[in-house]
Amino acid sequence: MAPVELRQLRYFVAVAEELNFGRAAERLLIAGPSLSQQIKALERDLGVRLFDRDRRKVSLTPAGAALLPHTRALLDRADDLKRRAGRLSGSVSVRLGYVNWLPPDLTSRTAAVAQVHVDAWVAPSHTQAARVADGSLDLAVCWVRTEDLKRLGLRARLLGADRLYAVAKGGDSSDVPDVAARDTDVLIDDDVTAWAAWDAYAEELAQSTGARTVRISDGGVTGPAFFDHVRRSRRPVLNSPKGQTTPLPPDLIRREIVAPKVYWTWSLVWREAEDRAGVLAVVDALCERVGDLGIHAPDAWLPADDPYTLPG
Template sequence: MELRQLRYFVAVADELNFGRAAERLRIAGPSLSQQIKALERDLGVRLFDRDRRSVSLTPAGAALLPDTRALLARADDLKRRAGRLSGSESVRLGYVNWLPPDLTSRTAAVAQVHVDAWVAPSHTQAARVADGSLDLAVCWVRTEDLDRLGVRARLLGADRLHAVARGGDSRDVPVVAARDTDVLIDDDLTSWASWNVYAEELAQATGARTVRISDGAITGPAFFDHVRRCRRPVLNSPKGQLTPLPPDLVRREIVTPKPYWTWSLVWRQNEDRAGVLAAVDALCDGVGDVGIHAPDAWLPADDPHALTG
């Protein structure tokens, strides 16, 4: 019997649906079912009655559920206490593609910050903080996300976005108004949900034109192919372009307004671990508005950092 199996038991008991529980736990449905069966074998009792239409707790499952919750709570408390006794709590941090360059030096004195290896989109990382898979995440969020997920956010950084256009002479490249740009919107909501929300609001607010794609080329080499097909400069996403700009394309500054993408540090509203809260303070200390509250800057209306400037 393992603690993770007990967490699986609680998740299925909460959802009374293996599919929803698997999604919440971010594991495959067949794996969850196998783990529950293994737990039932170890305990010697059946925890759930299940058929094709429904899942319900057995009397044994209902009787063991309160003790299981209490046991998991004690395990979590033990981990927190051990972290405090060691002098530095372990803090799990997820990100999309940007992290503060001085993250380690800022947090070394207050917590052991472990950067999660799973790089995922902003909406996924925020949801992982909400469900406890991460303690912190650096991502883009909306005020709506804070309320819905039960998380808090503080500004950590911002990227001023630019456009990429055809034309190989980079010595005298004119600026371009936001209304004269194209904005790519991808049909893949799993990867690009946050970007699509941002891009659609930018287009609505400035008059930029949206271009729907379905090949995931918001960034990467295929992005340049879209730039070549579009007649207008194309907004570059904040996810970063690892491929060098081809010689037949140029970078153009966007003005009137200047679009910014914010990076927020996100943590749970009910977070009480001293190490996590100390890491928040250490990372956010001294971060100003990084230009996003200038008169000609633009943020989505639902960006929490747009409300303070």
């Protein structure tokens, strides 16, 4: 029998509780096809069919119903093992996931309260939030909506923010005019597995400001393909948080976005039911000195469902 991952077992429990792959995928914040593939892989590894499914309904097979309570008990024991190991080691170990940004002084701020292990799997915001919810991570730094927090049973505190800008054609950076948000293009990628959070953000930005959406299917929200989209566009193109520090090619320039200024927030998220002192101590250590991030109404824009949206 092939090794079975705890993550797959958590997926099994979610589908068994929802009896609907779409709702389970939303709850886990992963793509429906990916969830279906993971369940099929789990069934293959276990050698039994867990669900009967057709176009109208999903139901547990007798084998699935028999294994469900044992799976829940196994997950509870796995969580208990982690807690006991942490106590025995004499030092709290906290697993932290991220997308592409972390506080530069993370280690110095947390060293006194816990050993923070930054997870090697760099994943999109919706994936990292789901991993915190299912226990694969203790904390994550990601973009999150209020609706996500409620659905997944998470809490969040503001940790950082990026002011986004536009990239346009033109190599002379000596006197570059600002551009209104409504006069920019916003790329939306068809790959929701990788870009679900960005797509939701971009759609609302366009609806709120009048920016124009451009649908793509090549992952060009960032990277070299992004620069190619800029070269083909007649308008400046909004840069994503993943491209904030990437040097621009010499034929492209940066243009500041105004009316309104556009911000992307980074939240530290953890489980609402979290009661481990070490994890909560890391939350306090990272969030106690966030300070003024420059997000002020009425000249700043955040999505309406962003936990930090300001009135006005």
